[in-house]
Amino acid sequence: MSGRQRDVDLPGAPSGAAVRDVVASDEEWLVTAGAPSAPDVPGARGSSDESGGRVAVDPVKALMHRHRELCDRAVDPLEIAAGLEAHGVTDRTVARFRHRDVFSLAEEIYARVPRDGETSPGVPAVKLPKAQASWAVLALLPGAVCAAAVTGLRLTEARPHLAATVAVLGVLAIALSLRLALGRGPLHTPHAWRTTKGTRAWTCWLLAYALLGDGLLGSALTGGPHGWPNGDLDSPWPVPLASLTALTLSCAPAAWCAHLFAVRARRRLAAGRTLKEFAASVRPLLLGVFGLFLCALGGLLALCGTLLDEPADPAAYAGIGALGALLLLARLLTVHGFRHAPAVVLAAAGAAEVTAVASVFAGRLPGCSFLAVPIETVVGAWGPGVVPTLACGAAALVLLVHATRTLARASAHAHHGGTP
Template identity: 30%
Template sequence: MAGARTGAGAEVGPRGAAGLGADPVRELMAEHRELCERATHPLEIAALLEEAGLGSTAVGRYRHADVFSLAEELFARVPRRPSAGAPPPALGQDPSAPRSRWHRGRAGAALLGALLLPLVTVLGGPSGPSGQAAVGTAVALVLAAWAAGGAAERAARWVRHAGRIQLRTAGTLAQFRARMRPVLPVALGLHLAVLALTSLTALAVLTAVAPRPGRAGAGGLLDEVVQRAGPTQWVAQAALGLLIAVAAVLRRCGRAGAALVGLLAADGLGAGLSVLRSCGLLPTGWAAVPGALTALAAGAVAAVLLPYAWVALGHPRAHR
């Protein structure tokens, strides 16, 4: 087998110098063979080596100047094995299809629960005419979040597409991560812009159909539309939009389990807070404000998923 390549590109003979073994890279090949067989780009191998604590000093033992050049050699020397020995489907059937449908069904139910949070958490809050107005506004915001769901999926596809482009063009793992840093904020910002537009449209239709008593013509239609939802409801809608968009990105980038857990956690937290409010176990001041429980439930889960997604998207294997 040809000698290992150094960082300067020179060839090292099979006997090497400084008393090193004949092929010091072979031990890494044996230790990480399964990953190397499944890798689609050297950056995936470089990320694993960095996670294993292989720094620039340790790389020298393998006659390379940096982790990326070592990963390139591992990628070149280990043959690809896409299926990892999985048995072929019988008679053209996909044995994973029922399981995939089950996962999609759970994900769809969790997403529906998240979309309904503005309505679920407002029920049992304010009473009388103000309560009825809050319910109408919540219905409009639910429809707006549903209408913006397609934008979340498109943003998620764009994130994955951008990652695949950087896999082909980035020269090092550090360069790949640097280029991917602005991708998630841009995708989330675009989705929030679409969500704001659909929310304003839904509230405008609601205002035209059922104007609030004493507000007709006061300040113009735009002012009435903006004031239709209170500041807390707008914060809740933004938190919900972030949650849905981050979950969509995680699903597209191989983290469907984390996305499902996040959506279920938001659903459970929102429902639990509503029950606690109904039982009088929450302060009546802030808990009765429309949107407060949605903002708390969706915002808390989104605050956990956002840094997780930020780190996950820095790994090349998330963009296969």
């Protein structure tokens, strides 16, 4: 029986009346499907009044029919609770069924669903994501490959042609290692939730701008670009090798932070008894994990800058930190099934960087010098790194506010088959 076609006897309706093709929300449907609302409803479901007419149906059974696919594939009551909440069922609505919250209703539904090979409808333990050596090692791979590529560039900087070959091979190796790292573990997205081509394209642009954008913008403001980008700090177009290395090394703390968030959220989902209680406990967890990642990324930036003997550039470091925060939040939302907001925000951040660079070149046209004035003023005050800092920082702030709302839902943490 589908969710849009049901045969339910309504209280007070003529005998044999049916409800078909109802397009209202679950909360409205639960009220019209026979959920008891008066305090003096007889204890037996489906009881009859003095005239012999049917007063109420079994509302829980009707709900099970409406969400039959969810109930059949659920591995624990928490997944049913998450699914009900995703369909608009609230604690206020559940009170009509003489249940204190969505969790207790989900436990009854789970106990009443027949399953082969089970002798008792006991509630199983919550399945928590487990840390595995495979994805833990793969998360370290991008940073290791990038460190090797940077070392090769430093060793071949006196031979430009060989250095160019090392740079091309290094970029390809880093891209492959990133694909492997994101293909498994807590940062892996299920097949149905994979990012779109547009999202991947804007992500690649943001990473490319982190590598070459500051040098390109700074050179454009001085009448360039001149020459080719390289790792020489005295070059008019330098490449921030320390920032790039730190960003790739941050894949490991990002994976561990995502794993920590998933495990703690599932535990709090098991311990919570109301949706509000669960949401109130998950928001501080999300903010704490997000802050932990920022601290790890900041430490990696300082460490790589020291090892590669690059002077600290607060604006550039802030831009890399904002980019890392944006990518982590976008990946967390995508992993938990929310793809639209990350796609829009990543596109907005990338478009802002494109506009900044394009406005400088457009300002060279006759009569269009005013187009470059805002960027010239901002960059003259804080340096080229202020552009990714503002673009990615604002985008990350928007995603953080969105994540505190969406990732605090029980439906965001339901078990989804092969999802780690």
